[in-house]
Structure formats: structure tokens, C-alpha cells
Amino acid sequence: MGYVRGIVRRVTVEVEYPDGTRKISDVAEPERLAWIAFHTDGLREVDRAGYDVSETDSTVNPTMALYRDDSTMAWGCTQKEC
Numbered sequence: 001m002g003y004v005r006g007i008v009r010r011v012t013v014e015v016e017y018p019d020g021t022r023k024i025s026d027v028a029e030p031e032r033l034a035w036i037a038f039h040t041d042g043l044r045e046v047d048r049a050g051y052d053v054s055e056t057d058s059t060v061n062p063t064m065a066l067y068r069d070d071s072t073m074a075w076g077c078t079q080k081e082c
Helices: 045-050
Strands: 012-016 022-026 033-037 064-068 073-076
Touching: none
Parallel strands: none
Antiparallel strands: 012 022, 033 064, 064 073
16 A cells, blocks of 8 residues: 555745735645745756846745646746735
8 A cells, every 4th residue: 555644735825025015825736746945956957047037126036936746847926926
């Protein structure tokens, strides 16, 4: 049968942006989440260019990168989208 463990059903993230705005968001399909990167060190090399988008407009910079169990990645919580 193999190793048995619980399944994550909900991941909720609260983000505070540089202007003080706070937003709460649920991660879609948390059971497929492999890892979350909050810093460029946690990103795959090919994804780093999309993480640091603008030094002057923080609203377009993603807060995190979400990696799925199939190695696909989605940006999470830019201020305009989250």
C-alpha cells in the first residue's frame, strides 16, 4: 500500500504590500502544490526573470511562485491580481 498521509485541502496566504494594503487569497488546488518559493533562491533558474519585474512598481512583482506536482509554475499574488 505504501506510505499514507493526509491531503492538504486548503492553503490560505495573507500578503501585506509595501503600501500597507493586505489581501488574503486561497491557493487553487492545494493538493497539487509541491512547493512555494518566496525568494529568488527558491525559484528554478528559468523562472527568475519573471520574479523581479520592476524596481519602481511593486504592484507588478509577484509575492511568491507556486510549483505544482507536475513541475508547472504559476506566479502568486501580484498586488493587482491577488
